[in-house]
Amino acid sequence: MIEVDRVGRSFTVGRGRSRRTVHAVQDLSFTIDAGEFVGYLGPNGAGKSTTIKMLTGILAPTSGRIEVAGLDPTRRRTALARRIGVVFGQRTTLWWDLPLKDSFDLIRHLYKVDRDDFRRRLAELTDLLDLGGFMNTPVRQLSLGQRMRGDVTAALLHDPAVLVLDEPTIGLDVVSKAAMRAFLGRLNAERGTTVLLTTHDLGDIEKLCRRVMLIHHGRLGFDGTLDDLRATAPGEDSIEDVVTHLYTASPADR
Template sequence: MTAPSAPVIDAEGVGKEFVLRRRTRGLRRAATRVPAVSEVSFTVRPGETVGYLGPNGAGKSTTLKMLVGILTPTAGRLRVAGLEPARQRTELAYRIGVVFGQRTTLWWDLPLRDSFALLRRMYRVPAAEHRARLEELVELLELAPFLATPVRQLSLGQRMRGDLTAALLHDPSLLVLDEPTIGLDVVSKAAVRDFLRRMNAERGTTILLTTHDLGDVERLCRRVMVIDHGRVAFDGDLAGLRALAPVPRTLVVDLAAPAPPIDVPGARVIRTDGPRQWLELAGNPAAVIARVSHDHEIADLTLREPDIEDVVTRLYRERPDPSAPAIAGDVRHNVE
């Protein structure tokens, strides 16, 4: 039997507290400890693509910053690519790639090509390896028309593809992504998702991403973790998460003219605005749509899937005690 490979990420009881100092009387200041992450434990194996989910303020960004060495944990043990991130941050930088959706690692006033050349020297990548890898990434992400364009003149989608290239030029084993598709149009999102799926499938790149976009999770992640009040509340697949916290789909109906609330089996109206009505579905969507179309003159219909915020919020409501242990999904990833 082949021995299992070592985890790319190994977190055991990791916690992070911030100290806030507030003025009380005169020049005196009182220190308050605020926990951002508490007793987070999980492993990520080579080749996994994992979504790390939760609303703003749940502790996602704090966790990522500890994983890449920007922040030092105040409790627990953390290893990434076999290294202690905060203590071995420089060495770790050669083994991981990081993309923050709202920040760029590229040089704002330089052409894209020059940013890539600088990164080659920073990571000490041999010229021949850099050239081959850059050609591959430029082709996959269709960056050739923009290589001579200063970064500040790129569209958001073009810049994001440039940031992905920059993060992968030194061939890291782990790619950490924070909102990689935020603000992108539909075409750019599809290009980024296809590229990430291909990198994982063909090169075995391990991917950990945070996102509020359910499309990212559905198309990329076989495993999701939900962080709740600084703790891992769920670890499993997306189907398991939806089963634990089911959220109804919504049918948006644009009638030809304003009308009383639609009354059909398997749905209830939760909102109206002139000729537009929102129906929460409890039954078969096809049956509801057929009945609505039969009974009313319809201008347009849209079936809306719940986004990840809705699913996570539902999970929070059904798990009021944040100190409770994580809920396991259909697949237990922390047990070999």
Template structure:
């Protein structure tokens, strides 16, 4: 569905004036990214601000043209076959709407039908399906400007899917949504991927979206692909601390284990009888639990693995354990300052 091979996108950056002219230096926003997405996959595309995510999305949709490298989406060159690709692609930008601001949502969706040339009967059936799945019925007659953010996002999803695209590209689709609206959008995306086989590429800063929806993640940092694989593999790859939550029989002083040696573990937080101990990398959780049970009257113990936020932060810092396929060794601080070449 998506084939990217050595894709580069450079932008000229103006520097200090030299004589009568300013110098121009190319900035590589995307730097040699290569990956493929197979039909039916649900892939998360992650990275910190400025990593190159939105630039990649714009190249995939034909808005921008790659400086070099090869890029094909649905078998087409996005920049040369943009109109043909639009009929096979659905796009949602969370911070922008494709709906007509002053028209009722129903009329906006009718205009979308005409733009894509969808037959009337096919449109009626598809709209009825999307209306039920996204719970649009109560506000189909409401002007778009009067919709809440969650309602408008559901309208944008319907507009992106009215022509039944093979690939759905989402850029921050849950940004600013409340808990209920997020749950509705997530349930819908999960369902169309599972039941209709729609391929979905999702960029987001909401890591709850990733943990709930994506079986595979691509992570970019400084324009380069830093990771390609599953979330569980990512957790094993990055050395992130685990936390042991201990509930004692009664409140007491902070727990200290290890007798002051190099393996010393001390509670970093306590609330009444409950205390939190951060296990250093490589610590044997079974041995720690055994020592706890021997020294304290314990009611309950829970071991919490690192959350995806901590794992990603570790990856950006360069804390991963190995360098292998799809996981290049992180660049040094000097390399990271030299993005402009």
């Protein structure tokens, strides 16, 4: 479902003699099969967001090849938008001053979703994510947890094959976080939706992901199961300690 082959992305920063090239992503390769739920980890500045932007067609790679759902994200961005859903935890795709239900109706028109399919899907998501109590509330008046449930619903209304999640539980309370995790796990298990999750909340990873990739300094430093991840640092007790160990280890120690 996702193929990344020797991808790099560089930026030029500064001016005049102070200009320099920053390699945000370097020689990155991985594949994600249909139906996988994969965690994508890395410290701030590691290259996670750059990777996500390339997978969704926002950025073009400087080198290498990317294919998502059979499409080149940069050249087929509009077509790809119909095959993927994207949720950015710190930015909303909803219309700030409109009631939630009106945002969903606009999304139906943008994606040209059949009216009957839209009604069926929205009813299902409303039930699963408990949206009924605030469908008529303007987005700006929603709590963070309510808005996140709205953003996830918006990303799924066109029934995408791939769901990309960037910090989907950020700022949520314990109850809202548990509900979001339960929903995402069910979505993957029952509908077979391929999910790529980036997060700093390692509880999300432990609850949801069977596979973890770790990027550091723009390069893929680990790709394997949670058990494989724990085995990299046998003296550490928690996943957080293991990941911290990998972040701070020298390349020769990894």
